[in-house]
Amino acid sequence: MRRAHTVEQVRESERALMATLPDGALMQRAAAGLAYAVLDLLGSAYGRRVLLLVGSGDNGGDTLYAGAMLARRGCAVEARLLSERVHEGGLAALRAAGGRVVSSTPSQGPASGARPGVARPEVVVDGIVGIGGRPGLRPDAVEALASVEGVPVVAVDVPSGVGVDSGELDGPHVEAAVTVTFGTHKIAHLVDPAAAACGVVHLVDIGLDLPEARVESLQPSDVARLLPRPDPQAHKYTRGVVGVRAGSPQYPGAGLLCVQGAATGLCGMVRYVGDGRLAERVRATHPDVVGEGRVQAWAVGSGGGEGAGDELKAAVADGVPVVVDADALTHVTGPLGVPAVLTPHAGELAAMAGADRADVEARPLAHALAAAARYDAAVLLKGRHTLVATPQGAVRVTTTGTPWLATAGAGDVLTGVIGSLLAAGLAPYDAASVGSWLHGAAATLAANDGPIVAGAVARAIPEVVRLVTWGH
Structure with a gap:
């Protein structure tokens, strides 16, 4: 560390x-x-x-x-x-x-x-x-x-x-x-x-x-220690099931990318709940993803559009941990009552706090800590050095990543990755900080000093986990 x-x-x-x-x-x-x-x-x-x-x-x-x-x-x-x-x-x-x-x-x-x-x-x-x-x-x-x-x-x-x-x-x-x-x-x-x-x-x-x-700031050995690993007797349910409520007719790609981030093998199963036509596209792209059922965590909001508030309400009613992104963040007005990770960028956090975006960018540590206390949640404030803050005042800084990671859909993938880690049993602080570290490291690996798209980040997650776990 x-x-x-x-x-x-x-x-x-x-x-x-x-x-x-x-x-x-x-x-x-x-x-x-x-x-x-x-x-x-x-x-x-x-x-x-x-x-x-x-x-x-x-x-x-x-x-x-x-x-x-x-x-x-x-x-x-x-x-x-x-x-x-x-x-x-x-x-x-x-x-x-x-x-x-x-x-x-x-x-x-x-x-x-x-x-x-x-x-x-x-x-x-x-x-x-x-x-x-x-x-x-x-x-x-x-x-x-x-x-x-x-x-x-x-x-x-x-x-x-x-x-x-x-x-x-x-x-x-x-x-x-x-x-x-x-x-x-x-x-x-x-x-x-x-x-x-x-x-x-x-x-x-x-x-x-x-x-x-x-x-x-987490280092590779810390990530290796925190990553959930399957027990020899594990099966798909004991490894955790994550549900994804993301995407909409307006933003179908965000839902697909959130599912792709969740379906990187970090937990045992991914369920998708959403628009019927989009659900068909998800199943066609990810045949291992199944429909509605019991989950251990929810990933909500990426590209959720007008229905994001209803999806957040349904996820919270389940009583399991949630990671909240994008459109669903506008419906967070106080503590959610369940273990939660909120994943705003500076503009979204500024809107939530009634602040200027420039002030959030100038004072990210102060704003992330204030939001974590206000919402009683782990707050992941995206940036060059992403911050994860807790209500108790602890902060982890992500220093992995590449400027090429500033690409459309990358945040949707991150939401899926964090959701899968929550389902696998990590607490919100660990799930957010480990997920952010893996996301940045996967982007660096996939980019190889060149441009990348969000899907390539998701595809690189298993290789990063292997490298962190075994060192080669």
């Missing part, structure tokens, strides 16, 4: 660890990890040009000590000091190793002992503000970044200017190629829109003893 901790959790853990270590040892661990990450990005050391943008506090200290290590390896290291107060030990180490302090920004004269920079850097290290910073940057930092626009940036802990605990952006911020973080991931590394500014995130273990995290 990839876990993301809050700033306060990290600071408490750092304080506890520092009490057991010699002064400065923790900073040296962080600086060494940062220096190696920069060297890995550069590919070599001697003669390579590195610019440090240095703010106050320990984040700046990590940057300066890393710069000293790079200078000793033969890099030409320059530092722009963006604060009158910087880490004195780190600055002394940088100068002793041959690093230089240069003018803070092109429009300013040099600070004490500073000289103008002599060459455009190959890498910029962002040590402007650390995890204690607030969203946005001061004008001097913005100007310093603008002077090296186009140069890859390595961010220290988080890109400066992002909301560390919220994943939100509010004003200018660093766009990093690589972010080197220490001890644990932070929420901004996983939750968009801040996560999109982090680039590749490299975690350096500095020995922190951390508490439980509120935000996490």
